[in-house]
Amino acid sequence: MKFDDKVPIYYQIKNHLYHEMMTGQLAPGEKLPAVRQLAVDLTVNVNTVQRALGEMITEGIITSQRGKGNFVTTETPRITQLKEHLIMDQLERAYEQLHALNLSDEEIIASLKQYIAQRGQQDD
Amino acid sequence: MKFDDKVPIYYQIKNHLYHEMMTGQLAPGEKLPAVRQLAVDLTVNVNTVQRALGEMITEGIITSQRGKGNFVTTETPRITQLKEHLIMDQLERAYEQLHALNLSDEEIIASLKQYIAQRGQQDD
DNA sequence: TACAGTGTACTAGTAAAATATAACACTAGG
């Protein structure tokens, strides 16, 4: 996996796993890959994986069962809530950054539309 | 100044100064605050400031004159170009993150509009 | 009971970022 060296790897792993939950690649109640397997998949150390998972356990988004594995919570509201939270975080960050670049609300929306339009012509 | 501990301070300083240029708080040709003064203002070490400035000098966005100070480039196209670049970076990051959260192009635009509308009711 | 698969914990080491501190180099003005 490719990482942005400007932000901690364990943090990017968290987001990576979040996304897999949001897109349904990891369903509620489903077992995550074993920590050692994740470490191999992400070409990262076990401890780094563990650090990411540790925070997610604290957040209650996954649960850990010693000897069995780590599992996505079955409390679906928690997942929905997390998704909302992640979306708002992204919007807020982007908005504030663009606003700081002196763009008005209208310009921000317009530039996003333009970006998506341009992007659509290329790939994805 | 408040910093996000998830990304290097010197990097955040760069962005901070970028923004001041974009908004005209730092005009083309204008002298930047002295490095030691910046260090005090940002409650940060001189070397950290220097690292940020060093990269900006390499990028040609500011020029350094020993004994005089650091100055914003007078080549306004360079500034315009940088602004475009920063905007695109933000849009790309936000789009990819939201897309990874399983939002369609339309949903992305809609949620941004909604966010801005909600925000407008509160402050700013 | 033995063993394979799992999570958890600990120690040690490396690298990068940031700090503190000091020194050096140049400019402008008295």
Added chain:
DNA sequence: CCTAGTGTTATATTTTACTAGTACACTGTA
């Protein structure tokens, strides 16, 4: 010439992220 203000460079230290390696604890199954 001296000095205050400026950029530049260097050394040592601390903190954090990450890695490597090892060991321990629990579960399920043969």
